[in-house]
Amino acid sequence: xxxxxxxxxxxxxxxxxxxxxxxxxRILEAFVSVPRHLFVPPEYAGTAYVDRxxxxxERQTISQPYMVAKMTxxxxxxxxxxxxxxGTGSGYQSAVLASLGLRVWSVERLESLAxxxxxxxxxxxxxxxxxxxxxRGGFPEEAxxxxxxxxxxxxxxxxxxxxxxxLNGRLVAPLNVMTGNQxxxxxxxxxxxxxxTWYDYCRFVPLLQGTE
Numbered sequence: 001x002x003x004x005x006x007x008x009x010x011x012x013x014x015x016x017x018x019x020x021x022x023x024x025x026r027i028l029e030a031f032v033s034v035p036r037h038l039f040v041p042p043e044y045a046g047t048a049y050v051d052r053x054x055x056x057x058e059r060q061t062i063s064q065p066y067m068v069a070k071m072t073x074x075x076x077x078x079x080x081x082x083x084x085x086x087g088t089g090s091g092y093q094s095a096v097l098a099s100l101g102l103r104v105w106s107v108e109r110l111e112s113l114a115x116x117x118x119x120x121x122x123x124x125x126x127x128x129x130x131x132x133x134x135x136r137g138g139f140p141e142e143a144x145x146x147x148x149x150x151x152x153x154x155x156x157x158x159x160x161x162x163x164x165x166x167l168n169g170r171l172v173a174p175l176n177v178m179t180g181n182q183x184x185x186x187x188x189x190x191x192x193x194x195x196x197t198w199y200d201y202c203r204f205v206p207l208l209q210g211t212e
Contacts, residue, residue: 005037008049016051017069027072030099039092056090058110060205067202068093074172074186075147077102086135087151091117098126105142107135109211134211138164145169152207153182165189174204
């Protein structure tokens with residue numbers, strides 16, 4: 001890259017993330033430390049730190065930096081928590097979570113992306129376990145999870161996610177809403193039942209059934 005990637009990452013954080021009121025110091029440090037350009041195809045490395053999603057192959061995208069940061073902030077994590085991610089993609093969100101000291105399991109329905117993401121994350125020393133499977137079913141083998149994050153637009157919160165979310169756990173997901181748009185949902189599993197709170201409108205690729 002023409003400029004050192006750390007400078008690109010620092011500018012990205014200041015202009016795109018801090019500038020939109022994501023202020024958690026741990027999250028900001030994670031975004032400076034994770035080399036985003038290594039999570040996109042080589043032809044997009046020069047634009048890896050710009051304010052937009054980018055293609056990663058298989059008709060999938062890496063989300064814009066701000067949206068990754070916002071969803072990470074909404075999770076309200078603490079080091080050591082167990083996190084389930086639905087939709088690994090290139091592994092960038094997983095890397096951010098792992099850099100926060102979280103124990104991450106990530107499910108990806110596209111075998112090629114799952115294999116590539118696991119190798120990339122392992123090569124970069126991010127301790128993430130990538131599972132090839134249908135994310136709608138979560139990953140019951142390691143449940144319950146303190147946090148669940150969904151990185152594709154779903155028409156609903158799947159029953160499997162609810163059942164695998166620990167008491168006092170939080171789920172963050174982009175859901176399709178009646179206007180035809182998508183909106184971030186935070187769902188908390190409280191002693192008295194589930195509580196939903198809505199946040200930003202957003203745009204994600206759809207969550208699909210099955211595996212490929």
